[in-house]
Amino acid sequence: MQLILTGLGEVDSVSKLLEVRNLKTHFETEEGTVKAVNGVTFDIHRGQTLGVVGESGCGKSVTAQSILRIEGARGKIVEGDILFYPDPKGGDPVNIAKLDSDGQEIRAIRGKEISIIFQEPMTSFCPVYTIGNQIMESIILHQKAEALQARERAVETLRLVGIPKPEERIDEYPHRLSGGLRQRAMIAMALSCHPQLLIADEPTTALDVTIQAQILELMRELQREMGMAIMLITHSLGVIAEMAQRVIVMYLGRIVEDAEVNELFDNPKHPYTRALMYCVPRLGSGIERLQPILGSVPDPYNIPTGCSFYPRCPEFIEGLCDVEAPTPVKISENHSVSCFLYGKGGAADGSGHTD
């Protein structure tokens, strides 16, 4: 079972940091239940960057929020496990999915072991406190540091993320910083306690292009220095290609394809993945027009039966795709896909995958 989805072939269980198993996070709304994450399985290893890609509304963000248990009052993890291995030398994992979302245990993980940065650097800082105040808050909270010590560490982190004159900037209010600097400050806040996993939820979407590249570069650098794992959520395959070692492609709350990054780009299997790739303009590719994906993401209250992508799929097989839900098929050591074009899943490849 683990074989299929265990990232790069050579890693062993000691290096495993996070193990998400059949996660289902649903939202109750007046109009019905939204199955935002509907059976997702993947692993994250120490020091690795996992890219998560998909259109808006495919459940990428909710997956990330579930890992920190900040899925909100209406969201609920109805099934599945999120196993977090805090100790690199082995030891028992914590099942985050089973924790009280406002309890002591999860709070000890948030900001300390697992941090998150969001898309909106504008609104992710509270406007009435200085950035120093907000960065020091987690240092004081998690490292039991005195205010003065915490301040020093905050300045240090700000310097680390490349903010000029950090000892002055620390007392600035967020609205006095530019978007790029604010995102750097956001990263500083997330990294202030040296987390083992950084979740970056579309960290560059709201920034302009030159800044985007700087921020991505910064994240890579920091990863080299601090050795943390990154879960990078984006809808841009370009960002994925640059940053990730492993990629999962999500569609309507499910993972449709899971592969090592080069494998995915060289050999995309799922029609959806391929469709996503044709959306990206390429120099000298010879393709005259970009091909949009047919239709749009269906109503989240009425997810199609069978494979949820079939209404938009150019290759759908009538009587199969719209009836039965495909299960992951292992294509190669580092590649699996949930699509009937590649066999009937679990039973076919004999791995016993039962998701």
Place this chain on the structure above:
Amino acid sequence: MTHDDTQNIPGQESKDHEIYVASQWTLMWRRFRKHRMAMVAGVVLICIYLTGAFCEFLAPNDPNEHNTRLVYAPPQRLRFVGEEGFSLRPFVYGYKSQRDPVTLQRVHTINKEDVRPIRFFVRGHSYRLLGLFETDIHLFGIDEGKVFLLGTDRLGRDMLSRILYGTRISTSIGLIGVFFSLILGIIIGGISGYYGGVVDTVIQRLIEVLRSIPTIPLWMGLSAALPPHWPPLRVYFGITIILSLIGWTGLARVVRSKFISLREEEFVMAAKIGGTKEIRIITHHMVPSFMSHIIASVTLSIPGMILGETSLSFLGLGLRSPVISWGVLMQEAQNVQTVALYPWLLLPTVFVVVTVLAFNFLGDGLRDAADPYGSWGG
């Protein structure tokens, strides 16, 4: 998050399409209908204003007629079930009057042997319906004597009839006052927002000053200056104008902020570049586009006017007898001892509260509806 999830839904496409072609008013109406409280409030207000328009017909008695034998008579309850069982025709019991041996005052009690059935479309005092038709038909009454469903006051006048007549004055003062405020508000706020600069600053300062003065003392000061010998109609307009002298500031602010945001909008720019005259830009392009917001703000400022009139009249500085308004009626209830003995004197309060509440709910609903392209969550 969930917000993301609700976008780009094909199921909504047809609905979206409808939205694009629907006119602004259709959209507002659609949104407004979702506010059940606002709908109820709207119906209540229509009833209240109809009551004001047809108060002579609805009132069983002449509101100014003194009944010296029935002073402070308690309300007669409208009944369907009596000693002889159920009757489809409602009836009331008559009064039994005695002199209290201690206080020597007349005390009126309900006499259960004296059944007086209610008759509909009876003849009573004559009046002109809507100021047009001379008639003496009233909605209801009893064969002999008079019916006092809400009791009588210190001169034996029928409370119900007085409240119904008061409805006309009290609710119309809100409308007329708001109309004056609106004219002032649109002109001054429009100038302020359209021209900006020094004009805007001066007008904004003036508005701020007016808003920082406590309204009731100011109203009191202004209305105390109305000459006591003025005829009722002139006092009525005097009070209305005094109320709107303060009331315009809020509306002017709404108009101004709308003007400022619209000034930059493309369609206004287009009209300007096309060489349209300013006044035409304002009346043909800008005013229609924020009419809905104005209507909502107007609705929300009517209760202030009604409460202002009521307060002033209650203090004796506003309308005075023989004019009948809810505030004038409340004057009768100034003394706690009197109120304790004759609590029905407080009944006009109920009407004031219901009206003001209805305006608040309606205004809230309208304000939400005024933004038809706003978030659907409301």
Place this chain on the structure above:
Amino acid sequence: MTGYVLRRCLLMIPTVFLISIISFAIMQLPPGDFLTNYMIQLEASGQEVDQAMIEALRMRYGLDRPIYVQYFVWIKSFLRGDFGFSFEWNRPVNQLIWERLALTVAVTAATMLFSWVVAFLIGVYSATHPYSVGDYMATFVGFIGLATPNFMLALVLMWVAYSYFGQSVGGLFSAEFIDAPWSWAKVWDMLKHLWIPVIVIGTSGTAGLIRTLRANLLDELNKPYVVTAVAKGVPKMRVLFKYPVRLALIPFISTVGWSLPGLISGETITSVVLSLPTTGPLLLRALQSQDMYLAGSFIMLLSILTVIGTLISDILLAVTDPRIRFD
């Protein structure tokens, strides 16, 4: 910050100037000047008119000079603390006014405190438990509170107290303290009477504040910085009070500033109904008898009070919101 406060204080000058013009205009509104009215009044009551005194007063207030000179004479003496002469009471206005104003301030301040605390508690509860039974109840009571004019609430409360508890509520002091000099016992006695006017005056304002706070807090609770804070591992209650509540308080504080005129307004009419020894009843009487120096001074001072109150709330606003301080 100091610059902001200074600028804000300077802005008060034109405001107070305009207020003084409005107050003066109100004083001038009744036909005839004060002295003529005063003389007619004296003659009507059969008292002898002291021509020398009339003449002295006429000189002092410049009543025979053009209206703008009268204004300057009035405002100059006003600034020196001479508010004119009350013809009804036959005393200088400033002998009549201070204690009543002080009590108005006391009642208003108590009301404000009450509305703040109540609105804060209920507002935070309502926003964190939206659409719960408690929330609906608060909304309902709030709407009723908004729709009921102060004096009606006062009447209803008085009626209930009188007919069900046999208690005559009203006034600020028990009989034995009314003319007594100030003492701790008298203050205590006042506090015991204070709650009725506080509830009466405060209800509508509180209802408004609750609605403002609830709406703002609901807005703020959905802001990304709240999630950011939770994701840092900060406990929920601490997040709530450090971040969204703090931000929701900003419009709340500015609301407090402009609700002051309403409070003073409400205080005026409520004090008439409850016969409190504050400015209301005296102002009403002054207006009824056209004792215009007294009435004008009251209107002027009450307005200045609200202006000062607004200033304080603006400064508080700047303290809570760094975005204002720097702009």
